[in-house]
Amino acid sequence: MDAAPEDRRPSRDVDHALNLVVSLVLAVGLGLATALMLWGALLVAVGEGPTAPRALPLAEIPAALRAGRPNGFLSLGILVLIVTPAARVVVLLGAFVRRRDWGFALVSAIVLGVLGVGLVLALAG
């Protein structure tokens, strides 16, 4: 992979634009997760309910959010934080496909596939 022809190298400006998009995805994910966790913590502080010793399974989060239970917001905040790096892999996959950079699109797809396998094994266990 080291010795690719000169003309296939991505230009610096294109790379910089991609870096900025990925950095934006991470910043938005981190900001959203922090806001959800702070809101959940605030609800605990004002006595809206106790926190359970384990984060809620995905299926129980919507009901907890509708009921305004702190654990719903805390669990969703943690989940948003965990999926933020996966979201940036999706964005990179899209960017590489749009540029027809099939080699790195494949690499991104493999990373997403491994994350998917991790998720399936997690749910199966």
Place this chain on the structure above:
Amino acid sequence: MIVISYVAVGAAVGLFGALVGLGGGIFLIPVLSLFMGVPIHTAIAASLVAVIATSSSSAVGYLRHDLSNIRLGMILEVATTVGAVVGGLVATSLNREVLSGLFGVVLATVGVYMIVKQGKGPPESADVKRGDDSRGRLGGRYHDVRRDEDVVYGVRRVPFGLAASFVAGNLSGLLGIGGGVIKVPAMTLAMGVPPKAAIATSNFMIGVTACASAFIYYSRGYIDPRVAVPVVLGVTVGAFAGSRLTPRLKSSHLVLALATVMLLLALQMLLAAFGISLR
């Protein structure tokens, strides 16, 4: 009140971690499990979530300055994520004594490495070229602000990098640490990546690596929001403060002090593995 102490521990770990260039998980787990009564699996899970937060937060800055090498990071992530999934599955089936023992060994190794490395400065890679554009598809380029020049580099020994990344990912899933302590030397010493780009690229990979095993800890109920949330919020604030302080501090004494603390924590973790508590 225990919540406030988790925030304080997170902030201290984030601060000191940023000052010496570590993610902080390596301090967080022994402090939570040895001194605050947090079960080790819960401590590892909280650390993984905290590692994602600090990695994402510093990646924002590194990416804006083009320090992270996204292509190299993506290639090595294939190995770190596979390692992390395997590590996460193994860890959730190991008992606390074995995990404490493993953590103690890794902690002691990292402490000794930090002391040995101290004073030698960051390794300059041999084939960093300035102003030359012979970087290949995996190579990178960034602007070194301090020297006010563009640094262009090529990347070699990718298979070695993949093997080191698998081990780093494995330790991440197994012990809840970022694994930069393996990836950064592998990239600088063996692959020809300049230190600044190696740190930023390792950091870039850490989020995805931790994400791979965090799913496993989440679904098995090891993420306790009462621990994870205050720790994450504390670590984020501490790491931010640390990143602002770093340029103003001479860190050699701090590194030695923290390495000594790491060796003491390693000893305690090893003793805990045999059921001996010094508390």
